[in-house]
Every structure is written in C-alpha cells, then in structure tokens.
Amino acid sequence: MKQPLPIDTLQDGLVAACGRVRRIVLRAPTGSGKSTRIPQMLLDLNLVQGQIVVLQPRRIAARLLAARIAQEREVRLGGEVGYQIRFERVESAQTRIKFVTEALLLRQMASDPELKGVGAVVFDEFHERNLHSDVALALARRLQETHRPDLLIMAMSATLDTDAVAKWLGSAETLAADGRAYPVQIEYTHMPRNSTRPIWDAAAEQVRRVLQEEDEGDILVFMPGSYEIMRTIGAVRNLPQSGGVDILPLYGELPPEEQDRAVKPSPGRKVIVATNVAETSLTIPGVRAVVDAGLARIARFDPHRGIDTLLVEPVSQASAEQRAGRAGRTGPGRCIRLWSQTDHEARPLREVPEIKRVDLSETILLLLSSGWGDAATFPWYEKPDDKALQRALTVLADLGAVDTQGKLTPIGRRMSVFPAHPRYARMLLAAGELDCVFEVCRIAGLAQGRDILFRKVDDRTENARDSVEQEDGSDFFPRLALLQQAIDLKFDADACDRFGVHGQAARQADQAARQFLRLAEGQGLPVSDRIVDPAAIRRCLLLGFSDRLAVRLDAGTLRCALVHGRTGELRRESSIRNAKLLVAAEVDEIQARGGVTTYLSLATAIEESWLQELFPSEFSTVNHVRYDATQRRVVTRVERRFRDLVLEAKERDDAPSDAASRILAEEVAAGRLELEKWDAPVDAWIRRVNFLSKHCPELGIPVFDEAARRMVIEEVCTGAVAYRDIRDRPVFGVVRGWLTHEQAMALETYCPEKLILPRKKHPARIEYTADGQAEIEATVQELYDFPGSKLRVCLGKVPMVICIQSPARRTQQRTTDLDAFWKGSYEGVKKELRGRYPRHEWR
Structure with missing residues (x-):
C-alpha cells in the first residue's frame, strides 16, 4: 500500500494541466514524493501514451527510485518499471516507467531522433543543471515543436526557478505542491571558515550531541568525498555514544549492495555518512537529523589552461536546503549546519550550472554529428561562455574532428559514435590503424570511472602488484595488467584487495572496455590477437593528449613543464617516474594540504620520433646513446624542442638478443612477467599430464614440475629481445613437447577432455584438478x-x-x-x- 505523500494533492492539477499543454514545470519540496509519484500519476491516469522516461542526475538515484516504484506497485523490477544506467539495463518490452541518466537519453536521441515509443520525458532534479540535461531539454523542446507535439515534457525540482524554466519552454504551465512532509529545525554552528579543525571532527562532535539529545532516529552526515567520509566514520566510531550504532558510508562508487545497506531500514540506529548522492531523490527511512559540512567536490574546467579541476567548495543555499530536507522525510527533524547563518546568507542561491564550468568538447562533437546544429546556432537553455566553446573547438580541431571552419570532418563523425571524451575516441581510431584496438578499448574503459588502484598501499601489496607482469612506459600498463588480474579473480573483493585493486571499479572498467570493443567492432576497426607493440598503444595515447605533453624538469623531483607554459607535478605513484618525456591523460588541480597543486596522472612515456612524425615543423635535435640499466635495455636518447617545450630525450629499444632472452626468461620464471599465451588451456593440459602421472605411474609419464616449467620458459624466450617479442608467443606447442608422441596418445586415451552424455546437447568437459x-x-x-x-x-x-x-x-x-x-x-x-x-x- 502506498503511503500518502504531499504530492498526492497535486493529482487533479496535473490532470488539468496535461489536458491543456504538453510542457509542465513542477516545484515540490523535498520529501513530497514527486520523484516516485508523478511518473505513476502519468501512467495510472493515462495522461501519456508510450513510455515515461525519467531523467536522474545520479545512477544510484535512478536505480533506487525504480526499485521503490516497483515495490509500491508490487511489480517485478524490470517489468512495468525499469531503469538504465551505465553498464546496467533492467527493463523489458513491458516497461512503461523507466529511469535513466541524462547521458543515456542523449545517446538515445542521437540514434532515435523522434523518440519512438516515448510518451513523456521527465527531468527530475533539474535544478542541478547537468550539461546533458540542459542539452536534452533543448532537444526535447525542438522535437515537440517539429515532429512530436504529443510528447510531454516535465521539469521537476524542490528548488527550481520555475518561472525561468517555464519562460524558456514557452506555453508551459507551472505547478507547485506546498508543504514538506514534516518540519525541520535548522541549527547553525560558528565554525569559522579559516578554522584548522578537521571537518570530520566537527561533524563527529555534532553527531555526539544528537546521540545524547535524541533517543531515536538515524543521522545523515554530508561530507565532500570518500576520504572525508572514512575519516568521519572513524571519528564517530571513537565516540562513547556510538556503541550499538551502525555507521555506514554512502557514495556513488560503492557496490550496490553497500549502497542498499545504507538506505534500507534497519532495526538498529544508524549514522550514514554520505556525499551529495544523498542530497536529492533518495529516501532514507528513519533519518531524523542531518549534520551538514556544507561542502562538495565540484568539477570545473578552466578553458584558458585546459585543466580539469576538482576542488572542495561550499555548497549553495539551494543545495543546503535539499540536504536539510533529508531530515523531514519520515518525521520532524533537525539539521545542524557546520557554518554560521551569516556565512549561509553569503552563499550563492544556486550552484553554477555545469554548462558554465565543465569541458564542452564531447557535447559539441555530439551536436555536430547528430545534426543538432553547431554551438552558435543550438537553442541552448543557457548558452556557454564563448571562451569555453572556443577551447572545445580547439581541442576538436587538434584531434582532427573539425576543420578550420569548425565543420565536422569524416574522422570526427567516426569519433562521435564513441560515448566518451573525444580524446579517447581519437585514440580508438588510431588503434585501428596501429592494430591495438583491444588494448586501447581497455585503456578507454579504465579512464571512464574511478582509478582501479588504491593509492596508498603497504609493501606487501606493492610486492603483489610487482609480481603481476606488466609493460613499461605508461601508467595504463600496470592498470591493464592488474585489470586482467581482477578479471581472472572474477572481481572478488578480498582477492583484489591483496593487489591493491578496487574490485568494483575494475568490474566497471571491464564493462566499459567491452562496450568500447563492441562499438569499435561495429565501426569496422580490426581486433586481432597478434602481438601488440606497446609503442603502438603509447602512440595512441599521444594522439589523444598531445596538448598535455610534459618533460621532467630534473631527475631529483617529479616536477614537470608542460606545453603552453604550464607546470605540474607527476604523481608519486606513477610507474613512469623515470621517464623524461610524457603525456598525462589527467591534469588535475587538487586542493590539498592547504594549497592547490597541479598533478599529472595516468602518464605515458613518449618517443620524440612520434612527435616528429606528427608535428615535423616544431623540432630541433641533439643525439646520444647510452645503456639504461633501469629500463634493462640500450636506449638512444634524442633531445628535441616541441612548440614552447624543451624536450630532452626519447628512448628506443636496442638490447642484444641473447642478453634480453636470458633476462626475459628470469623475469617470467620469477613471476614478474607474464606469457599471455600461457593461458587456461595450457594449465589444464598440464593438470591432465600430472593426473595421469599420479594415477598411472606404470606409463612412465613425467611430472610437469617447476623444473619443466623453467625449461619451457627458456625455450619460449629464445631469440627474444624485448617483452613485446614474447608476450604473445605460442606456448602450447612448446609445452606439448614435454611428452613423446606415444605418451601424448596415452594422455588422450586415459584422460579425455570430454565425455559424451546422450541426453546432453554438448559433450561434458572433464576438469582435472591440481589435487588429482x-x-x-x-x-x-x-x-x-x-x-x-x-x-x-x-x-x-x-x-x-x-x-x-x-x-x-x-x-x-x-x-x-x-x-x-x-x-x-x-x-x-x-x-x-x-x-x-x-x-x-x-x-
């Protein structure tokens, strides 16, 4: 049975408005139930024909809201009610209410401009003004004006400037639902802005107050990021009052089951410490108090320098109001703000829209490729700054996506099919030419979400990482190797932890890589299993990030100079700390230790010859040759100047083949290098041999032991001069040479691989285990x-x-x-x- 909610009183007004217009702007307070009830009203009252698509700015909200509506309607999730978020699609042909994130709707509109089968598009939490929602709203309005007058467009929020949205939409009606479910008492503290007291300690002090003063009710604490969340959890657990209280994190990168644990009712009292994912849409039953740090990590793009920034900033008044509303969903509540009322009144009324603060190149490319118009003619809800638009066009021109007049090029059209930043789209197309599509798809997948590696790990974990064979030359190579390790471990959290790998992040990276691979194959890019030259992968990275080329300033520090007069610092955990010349996939301005530092992350070592090939008019040269012991090869170092950046060196392989072969064999035997063709079928064959040797000693089958393994490795490495020469070399044929022809025949007779069961469609595989x-x-x-x-x-x-x-x-x-x-x-x-x-x- 549905619990009555304030939004229910709006039903008659909604029916009347839908009878008059197809554009509606709705404002309803936090806790009123708009996110769950409005879609159901549209369906149950037959106000639209077709699917009702509800846009959510966050994946966790889309998933949980769909589950909530399915529960209210007592239907299976994925039937009448479903959702689609990145890497996850739970819907069917019967789905009438579907929650999606904005980027997915844009891709749907690109492939199906008329949104066939969609009767309504509902923009929930539109006040957040995500870039994708701004573009989608403009496209929906234009579609309604041209081909789909029946399409219903709704924009909803608790803090929406309804007049501005209605005016822009034109011929729109405004609806409002009054009253929060329960009152919330706002309390301010007097923590000064320049206070040196950690914010997590201040929050824990207020949690202590609430636990002492209130006998019941859960507490929701807002923090800007996962680091602050974990520090807050530690501080709260140290409180004497926290005994018997569950203290749980809630942020977007958590596995779904941990997110569910935080938001679902529990018999005991809870303290939930969350980022702004809990700010809107989500209902967390039982929360009666909010402790708000008033901070969030805000993404911004500086079009002057091409730097993505992620700084901790005070939230707006509207955001603070949303957070306070979390305490009034199920009963009277209180909200304790860790700032003064004077500070609150000085805060901006609303957040700066994303369109004013993030990189626009991917959006501009999508506009051009979908025929939606260029940046100058597109009907923006709020037009971006000219400098940001120009920077986006410059990036696209550098990548070859647009010509000098800003028109889409053939390569730009091919880039546009990839749902990623144009840099990665360009890399994928280059990978098709350099025959490393599979590897670059994985790199693109790794770059789409959070880093799969934990940043700070102990020596044991570092040694475990080092034991996984990986190429030199890019911070992506260890991640590629450890991603494969996580795949082999089936993303088991505990097993991945031993390698310092975030299992859930690795799973998402693998899903993204598979999606890129499907798209690449669909575009006709060649995917082969031939040996891949790591240099080819690095060339692809250079093509995507030539404007982020950097050179180390000195050997004693990690300071770097970048093109266009910028400076930065290579992250200490980078695997290419010895590289002189590099490109950085991420250049981030991070607020830390009381200051702001520009960090270069996901860096890749670059050869100067590649730059000369791509930019031949921007060089001067000095050469010398030396042996680089740290690289275990002879390298030729070529000094060059690129644009305004002084280059000192490039490196190329020049190792004697006999020495290289010995080193490679030792490294493989020690487990620091991996023969990719030494795969599951090879190990299965070895287990069969050892099974037969154990159970039928009379046949004289030799055991395949460690000494046999070393002999095979040495034979595989014969004549190799670099790891790339052996990485994909065939192994099975060499391993099979361990048995004579007669012994191999006995193996097939005594230990078959499969058994035919007449009632089984395919022969049953026989697995021979290591324990016999x-x-x-x-x-x-x-x-x-x-x-x-x-x-x-x-x-x-x-x-x-x-x-x-x-x-x-x-x-x-x-x-x-x-x-x-x-x-x-x-x-x-x-x-x-x-x-x-x-x-x-x-x-």
Whole structure:
C-alpha cells in the first residue's frame, strides 16, 4: 500500500494541466514524493501514451527510485518499471516507467531522433543543471515543436526557478505542491571558515550531541568525498555514544549492495555518512537529523589552461536546503549546519550550472554529428561562455574532428559514435590503424570511472602488484595488467584487495572496455590477437593528449613543464617516474594540504620520433646513446624542442638478443612477467599430464614440475629481445613437447577432455584438478539412463567426481558413485527441485 505523500494533492492539477499543454514545470519540496509519484500519476491516469522516461542526475538515484516504484506497485523490477544506467539495463518490452541518466537519453536521441515509443520525458532534479540535461531539454523542446507535439515534457525540482524554466519552454504551465512532509529545525554552528579543525571532527562532535539529545532516529552526515567520509566514520566510531550504532558510508562508487545497506531500514540506529548522492531523490527511512559540512567536490574546467579541476567548495543555499530536507522525510527533524547563518546568507542561491564550468568538447562533437546544429546556432537553455566553446573547438580541431571552419570532418563523425571524451575516441581510431584496438578499448574503459588502484598501499601489496607482469612506459600498463588480474579473480573483493585493486571499479572498467570493443567492432576497426607493440598503444595515447605533453624538469623531483607554459607535478605513484618525456591523460588541480597543486596522472612515456612524425615543423635535435640499466635495455636518447617545450630525450629499444632472452626468461620464471599465451588451456593440459602421472605411474609419464616449467620458459624466450617479442608467443606447442608422441596418445586415451552424455546437447568437459581429481558437471536430466560405471577415467581405474546440477546449472550434490545417488539421495533432490522446475522431466 502506498503511503500518502504531499504530492498526492497535486493529482487533479496535473490532470488539468496535461489536458491543456504538453510542457509542465513542477516545484515540490523535498520529501513530497514527486520523484516516485508523478511518473505513476502519468501512467495510472493515462495522461501519456508510450513510455515515461525519467531523467536522474545520479545512477544510484535512478536505480533506487525504480526499485521503490516497483515495490509500491508490487511489480517485478524490470517489468512495468525499469531503469538504465551505465553498464546496467533492467527493463523489458513491458516497461512503461523507466529511469535513466541524462547521458543515456542523449545517446538515445542521437540514434532515435523522434523518440519512438516515448510518451513523456521527465527531468527530475533539474535544478542541478547537468550539461546533458540542459542539452536534452533543448532537444526535447525542438522535437515537440517539429515532429512530436504529443510528447510531454516535465521539469521537476524542490528548488527550481520555475518561472525561468517555464519562460524558456514557452506555453508551459507551472505547478507547485506546498508543504514538506514534516518540519525541520535548522541549527547553525560558528565554525569559522579559516578554522584548522578537521571537518570530520566537527561533524563527529555534532553527531555526539544528537546521540545524547535524541533517543531515536538515524543521522545523515554530508561530507565532500570518500576520504572525508572514512575519516568521519572513524571519528564517530571513537565516540562513547556510538556503541550499538551502525555507521555506514554512502557514495556513488560503492557496490550496490553497500549502497542498499545504507538506505534500507534497519532495526538498529544508524549514522550514514554520505556525499551529495544523498542530497536529492533518495529516501532514507528513519533519518531524523542531518549534520551538514556544507561542502562538495565540484568539477570545473578552466578553458584558458585546459585543466580539469576538482576542488572542495561550499555548497549553495539551494543545495543546503535539499540536504536539510533529508531530515523531514519520515518525521520532524533537525539539521545542524557546520557554518554560521551569516556565512549561509553569503552563499550563492544556486550552484553554477555545469554548462558554465565543465569541458564542452564531447557535447559539441555530439551536436555536430547528430545534426543538432553547431554551438552558435543550438537553442541552448543557457548558452556557454564563448571562451569555453572556443577551447572545445580547439581541442576538436587538434584531434582532427573539425576543420578550420569548425565543420565536422569524416574522422570526427567516426569519433562521435564513441560515448566518451573525444580524446579517447581519437585514440580508438588510431588503434585501428596501429592494430591495438583491444588494448586501447581497455585503456578507454579504465579512464571512464574511478582509478582501479588504491593509492596508498603497504609493501606487501606493492610486492603483489610487482609480481603481476606488466609493460613499461605508461601508467595504463600496470592498470591493464592488474585489470586482467581482477578479471581472472572474477572481481572478488578480498582477492583484489591483496593487489591493491578496487574490485568494483575494475568490474566497471571491464564493462566499459567491452562496450568500447563492441562499438569499435561495429565501426569496422580490426581486433586481432597478434602481438601488440606497446609503442603502438603509447602512440595512441599521444594522439589523444598531445596538448598535455610534459618533460621532467630534473631527475631529483617529479616536477614537470608542460606545453603552453604550464607546470605540474607527476604523481608519486606513477610507474613512469623515470621517464623524461610524457603525456598525462589527467591534469588535475587538487586542493590539498592547504594549497592547490597541479598533478599529472595516468602518464605515458613518449618517443620524440612520434612527435616528429606528427608535428615535423616544431623540432630541433641533439643525439646520444647510452645503456639504461633501469629500463634493462640500450636506449638512444634524442633531445628535441616541441612548440614552447624543451624536450630532452626519447628512448628506443636496442638490447642484444641473447642478453634480453636470458633476462626475459628470469623475469617470467620469477613471476614478474607474464606469457599471455600461457593461458587456461595450457594449465589444464598440464593438470591432465600430472593426473595421469599420479594415477598411472606404470606409463612412465613425467611430472610437469617447476623444473619443466623453467625449461619451457627458456625455450619460449629464445631469440627474444624485448617483452613485446614474447608476450604473445605460442606456448602450447612448446609445452606439448614435454611428452613423446606415444605418451601424448596415452594422455588422450586415459584422460579425455570430454565425455559424451546422450541426453546432453554438448559433450561434458572433464576438469582435472591440481589435487588429482577428475570432475564432470551435468544436470539430473542429462544423467538419466547413463550408467555410472562409465563415469571413470584411466580406462576405468579412477572414478570421476560427478557434480549433479539443477536445470539452472547449480550444483546440488557431488558424488563418485552415480548408482548410489539414484538409490539414495535422488528422491530428496527431486522433491526439492521438481516444484521449482516443473517443466523438466523428473523420473
């Protein structure tokens, strides 16, 4: 049953407005229920035909709101109600209410300009003024004016300037729902702006007050980022009053199950410490008090310097009002602000829209490629600054996406299909020419979300990372290797932690990479399994970031000079700290230690010859050759000047093949390098050999031990001069040489790889384990009529371990005696499964 909410009183007004116009602007206070009830009203009152698409600025809100509506309507999530966020799509042909993030709607409009099947587009929390929502609103209005007069457009918020939005839309009606569900008492503290007291300690002090003064109710604490969240959690846990209280984090990068734990009701009292993801839309039942640090990390782009900034800034009055409203959702509440009322009144009324503070190059490219008009003619809700537009066009011109007149080029059109910054789109196209599409897709995936590596780790974790084979030359290479490690570990959080890898971030990077790979293949880019030259990958990175070229100023520090007269500092954890010349995929201005520092992140070492090839008119030259012990190769260092940047060196491989081969073999044997072709089939073959050697010693099959492994590695590395020469070299043929022809024939006879079950569609694979067992998986139905006496290997000598599965391929029982299973526990298994799988045969 739906709980009555203030927004319910707006039903008649909504019906009347929809009967008169198809553009509605709605303002309703926090806690009124607009995000969940308005879409249901549109559906239940038959106010629109087709799907109701609700835009949310945050993925967590889209997911949780869809789940909430499905729960209220007592329907399965993904049926009548669904959602689509990055890497996750939960919907069906029956979905009528669908929550999406703004970028996904833009891509949908690019591929389906008339939004076929969509009856309404609802812009929730429009006051946040995300760049994508601004563009989508302009496109929706133009679509309605040209081809879809039936399309309903709604903009909603608790702090929206309804008059301004209605005026821009034209012929729009304004609706308002009065009253918050419950009153919230606002309290101010007198913490001065220049106070040196950590904000987490100040917040913990107010949490202590609330725990002492209030006997019930959860507490929501707002902090600017995950670092401050964890410090706050630590400070609160140290309070004597925190005994028996759950203290939980909530931010966008958390796994969904941890997010759900923070927002779902619990029997005990909770303190939730969150970023601004909890500011709008989300309902957190039981919150009766808010402690607000009044800060957020705000992304800004400086069009003068081309630097992405992420600074902690005071939130606006509107944002503070939204946060306070979290305490009034389910009962009277209080909000304690860690700033004075005077400070509050001096804050801006609203946040600066994204269109005024972020990089516009991806948006401009999308406008041009979709035929939506150029930046000068597009009907912006609020036009960007001319300097920001010019900077975006300059970046696109540097990438070859637009010509000197700002018109889209053929390569720009090809770049536009990739849902990423144009820099990465350009890299992917270059990768198609340099035959490294797969690797660059993974790099693009790594760059889309948070870093998969924890920044500060102990020596044990560093050693674990070093044990994973990785190329030199780019901060992306260790991430590529560790991403593969995480994939191999199936993103298990504990296992990934041992390598200092954020499992959830790695999973998202892998999903993004797969999406890029599908797009690349769809564009006809070649994807091969040939040996990839790491230099080709680095060239692609250079093509995407030539305006972020940097040279180390001296060997004793990490200070760098960049093109266009900028300076910065290479991050200490960079894997290319010894590189002289580099490009940085991220140039961030970070507020830290009381100051602002420009950091170069995700850096890649660059060869000067590549610059000369791409920019031949901007060089002068001095050469010398030396042996670089840290690189384990002879390098030729070529000094050059590029534009206004003084270059000192490039490096190229020049190692004697015999020495390189020995080093490579030692590194592989020590586990610091990885032979990519030494894969699962190779290891499976070795386990078969050792299984046969153990169970049939009379055959004289030699054990494949560590000494055998070293011999094979040395043979694989013969003649190689660099890791790139051996990374993709065939291994299986060399490993198979461990057995004679007769022994190999015996292996196939005694230890087959597969077994034919007449009732199974495909032959069942036999897995030989390291502990000397042979396992086979099959469902109950696939085992019917098959004699248990045949489930043996080594000519009947060794019984298999049979993993008996349900029709859903979930193992129910393991046995080495199938006949005993039929006579014994089968009836119990059948009784348990037949009700769940009635369409399957049960004897």
